[in-house]
Amino acid sequence: QVQLVESGGGLVQAGGSLRLSCAASGRTLGRDAMGWFRQAPGKGREFVASISRSGDNTYYTDSVKGRFTISRDNAKNTVYLQMNSLKPEDTATYYCAASLFENRISTYEYDFWGQGTQVTVSS
Numbered sequence: 001q002v003q004l005v006e007s008g009g010g011l012v013q014a015g016g017s018l019r020l021s022c023a024a025s026g027r028t029l030g031r032d033a034m035g036w037f038r039q040a041p042g043k044g045r046e047f048v049a050s051i052s053r054s055g056d057n058t059y060y061t062d063s064v065k066g067r068f069t070i071s072r073d074n075a076k077n078t079v080y081l082q083m084n085s086l087k088p089e090d091t092a093t094y095y096c097a098a099s100l101f102e103n104r105i106s107t108y109e110y111d112f113w114g115q116g117t118q119v120t121v122s123s
Contacts, residue, residue, distance in 0.1 A: 001026045002025070002026045002027045004022055004113065004114035005023050005025075005048075006021065006022050006117040012120070012121055012122070014121055015085060015086065016086050016121070017083060017085075019082050019083070020083065020094055020119075022082065023076075024078070024079070025077065029072070031068065032053065032098035033098070033099045033100070033104065034072060034097070035049065035051075035096070035098075035099065035104065035110055036049045036096055037097060037107060038093065038094045038119075039044070039088075039093050039095070045095070048060070048061055050063065050070065050105065051071065055074070058070050064109045067086075068084070081094070086121045088123045091120050092117055092118075093117065093118050094116060094117050095115075096114045097112060097113045
């Protein structure tokens with residue numbers, strides 16, 4: 001069992017930056033591939049980025065490529081999402097999730113989820 005807690009969300013102006021953190025407990029994070037998803041009001045939960053167990057492989061949805069960076073520090077049991085050049089359309093609740101399988105983009109392929117952190121980008 002893995003417990004995930006996100007933090008770092010907030011209100012930022014368009015063009016600004018935020019760094020989200022996802023702290024894991026319950027077992028060593030290095031066993032899991034990790035992903036970030038987001039859900040805007042009235043919309044489904046969508047894939048944002050994923051990272052392999054070692055951190056060597058990352059994958060992004062097209063809309064965030066070049067602006068967002070996913071990383072992990074297995075020694076600290078933490079995964080990060082650095083978000084730069086934020087746009088109003090990035091406004092959503094952001095969730096981190098853990099999966100036994102790498103490079104997955106579907107929500108059903110992730111077994112453990114955090115409670116989410118709100119990101120609001122003003123224009």
